[in-house]
Amino acid sequence: RSMMVGMGMTEKQGGSDVRTNQTRATAATSATGRAGEYRLVGHKWFFSAPQCDAHLVLARTRADAPLSCFYVPRFAPDGTRNAIRIQRLKDKLGNRSNASSEVEFVDAYGIMVGDEGRGVPTIIEMANYTRLDCVIGSAALMRAALVQAIHHARHRVAFSRKLVDQPLMRNVLADLALESEAATVLFMRLARAFDAHLDAGRQAHAAPSESDIERAWRRIVTPAAKFWVCKRALEFTGEAMEVWGGNGYVEEAPMARFYREAPVNSIWEGSGNVMCLDVLRAIERDSHAAHALLADWRAQAQGEPRLAAALDALDATLVAPPELREAGARRLAQQLVLCAQAVLLLRTAPTGHAHAFIATRLADTGAALGCGRVYGTLPPAFDHGAIIARAFVA
Numbered sequence: 206r207s208m209m210v211g212m213g214m215t216e217k218q219g220g221s222d223v224r225t226n227q228t229r230a231t232a233a234t235s236a237t238g239r240a241g242e243y244r245l246v247g248h249k250w251f252f253s254a255p256q257c258d259a260h261l262v263l264a265r266t267r268a269d270a271p272l273s274c275f276y277v278p279r280f281a282p283d284g285t286r287n288a289i290r291i292q293r294l295k296d297k298l299g300n301r302s303n304a305s306s307e308v309e310f311v312d313a314y315g316i317m318v319g320d321e322g323r324g325v326p327t328i329i330e331m332a333n334y335t336r337l338d339c340v341i342g343s344a345a346l347m348r349a350a351l352v353q354a355i356h357h358a359r360h361r362v363a364f365s366r367k368l369v370d371q372p373l374m375r376n377v378l379a380d381l382a383l384e385s386e387a388a389t390v391l392f393m394r395l396a397r398a399f400d401a402h403l404d405a406g407r408q409a410h411a412a413p414s415e416s417d418i419e420r421a422w423r424r425i426v427t428p429a430a431k432f433w434v435c436k437r438a439l440e441f442t443g444e445a446m447e448v449w450g451g452n453g454y455v456e457e458a459p460m461a462r463f464y465r466e467a468p469v470n471s472i473w474e475g476s477g478n479v480m481c482l483d484v485l486r487a488i489e490r491d492s493h494a495a496h497a498l499l500a501d502w503r504a505q506a507q508g509e510p511r512l513a514a515a516l517d518a519l520d521a522t523l524v525a526p527p528e529l530r531e532a533g534a535r536r537l538a539q540q541l542v543l544c545a546q547a548v549l550l551l552r553t554a555p556t557g558h559a560h561a562f563i564a565t566r567l568a569d570t571g572a573a574l575g576c577g578r579v580y581g582t583l584p585p586a587f588d589h590g591a592i593i594a595r596a597f598v599a
Contacts, residue, residue, distance in 0.1 A: 211257035212335075213249040213277070213308070214328065220250075221479050223263055223272060223325065230264040230275060230315060237266075238321050243275060245310040248292075255291055255306040261331060262315060263324045271322035275315035288313045299465030332474050333423075336431040337395055339470040343438035344388035346470075350445035350463045351385045354378060355597045357449050368448070369593065377444065377581035379589035382596035383562050384441060384580070387546035388434045390553055394545075395430060398422035417491075421498035425487045426545055432480035432535070433542040435471035442467045444580045481534035484541065488523060495523060502548045509560075512547050515567040519544055543567055558595065561587040 219225030228247025236242070245264050252260065259278040266273055281287045288311040295305040319327035355378055358368035368374045398419045405415055415423075446453035446460040453460035471477060488495045499520055506512040519540050522530065530537065543566050550559040565583060583589060 208258035209254075209256075210331075211252070211254050211260045212328065212331065213252045213260045213262040214332075215251045216248060217250040221475060226263055226265065226272060228262070228264040228310065229268070230266050230273065230317075232266070233314075237317075239317055239319060241317050243315045243317060245275060245277065245313040245315050248307070248309045250307055251295070251305055252291075252308040253305040254303055255289075255294075255308065256304065261318065261328050262310075263328060264315075266321060272324035273321050274318045274324035274327040276318050277310075277313055277315040281314040298468065299462070300469040333427060334399065335474045336427055336480075337392070337399060339473055340388075340392045340395060340427070340430045340434050343435045343467070343470045344385070344392050346438050346463055346467055347381075347385045347388055347434075347441045350442045350460065351378075351381050351596060353459060353463075354381065354445040354448040355593060359597075372585075372589075373581065374448070375589040375593060376583050376585075377448065378596075379561075379587070379592040380565075380580040380583050381441060381444060382592050383558065383565075383583075384437060385596065386554060386558070387550060387562060387566075388437065390549040391426075391430055391434065391542070391546050394549055395422060395427055398426075417494040417497040418501050420491065421494040424491065425484060425495055425498065426541065428475070428480040428483040428487065429538040429541045430545070431470075431474070432477050432484070432538045435467075436477060438467045439471065440580075477535065481538045482531070484538045485530055485534050489527075492523070496520075499523075502544060505548050505551065509547075509551065509563065511563050511567055512544065512551070515540065515544055515547070540567075555591075555595070557588060558592055561592065 214223055216226050228245060230243040230245050233242040233244050259276055262275045262277045263272045264275055279287055290309045290311055292307040292309060297305060358374055358378060361368045401419050402415050402423055442463045446464055449458060449460055452458055499516055503516050506516060522537050547563045550562050561583060
């Protein structure tokens with residue numbers, strides 16, 4: 206009635222460059238191609254998670270053939286364990302409850318999924334959902350760390366006052382709260398775009414269809430969000446740990462696990478550079494959707510000149526020469542996400558909170574107000590206490 210399916214994409218000689226994969230798939234019957242049965246020989250350097258009921262695996266039907274995608278079950282059709290030999294489990298920094306392994310295929314049974322030679326586009330559909338999962342996981346880590354930090358500050362007394370009553374600590378906590386809320390509203394909006402895509406595909410006798418704006422959220426903003434939110438979680442969990450002081454650094458407290466867990470989502474399913482290059486490719490392949498998305502954001506930015514200026518700058522970046530866009534891909538992805546978060550906060554958060562985010566995150570405005578690159582540099586004009594209270598009871 207249900208099953209878990211993992212992925213086997215990377216090999217030790219290539220990592221993210223799956224074009225270097227060497228695993229071979231040989232037809233087991235005369236029926237080849239889609240739904241054909243094959244035998245796989247080769248290895249995977251990261252095979253997560255080995256306890257799954259099946260995995261999607263990339264392999265070649267010939268040495269010079271493009272990669273194809275194969276459904277490789279844990280058990281062969283005759284009920285015997287499939288010939289997937291686990292060499293070892295990875296000794297990872299964190300994420301230990303989710304095992305990763307190195308495996309070898311010794312004539313392992315597999316069924317081709319999708320068209321022959323179209324393995325990467327086939328498996329990337331699953332990978333794109335996993336990228337959304339990475340955004341959700343990082344936002345959840347941030348939220349968990351934030352609540353722990355605020356709770357500690359509300360009870361810990363230092364220098365005769367609770368930490369939460371001390372202006373500098375309030376600044377730090379309020380800044381963290383803004384970051385957490387921005388990450389949360391972003392992943393929820395992305396999830397809505399994914400749901401809309403699935404709903405369109407389920408309609409009887411209708412081909413999947415979606416608006417340019419929804420497609421841009423799903424295809425363009427998702428890798429940008431995966432890059433930015435997962436990166437922010439690293440710094441965020443470290444700052445939240447510091448709120449606890451030395452107690453945050455010991456294993457009895459939850460902060461150490463949050464901190465160790467944070468890097469994995471930034472690396473999984475494509476590290477930062479891979480995500481940013483994917484943003485560029487998505488924009489170049491569907492520039493119409495990209496411009497439709499920015500036009501929609503600009504319509505929602507009426508009355509907020511700082512956001513409008515950031516959107517104009519982002520629009521100019523999209524038409525820059527290709528070589529300049531690639532070198533600046535991280536900045537583009539960052540600005541894309543910050544503009545998305547600003548638009549969403551204007552729609553969902555109290556006005557003052559949204560303005561605090563825009564003033565401190567968008568290009569040039571934050572620097573003009575003296576906001577630094579660390580948490581806790583919000584201008585005193587914003588109500589830090591109100592931001593913290595909203596985060597703690599939300």
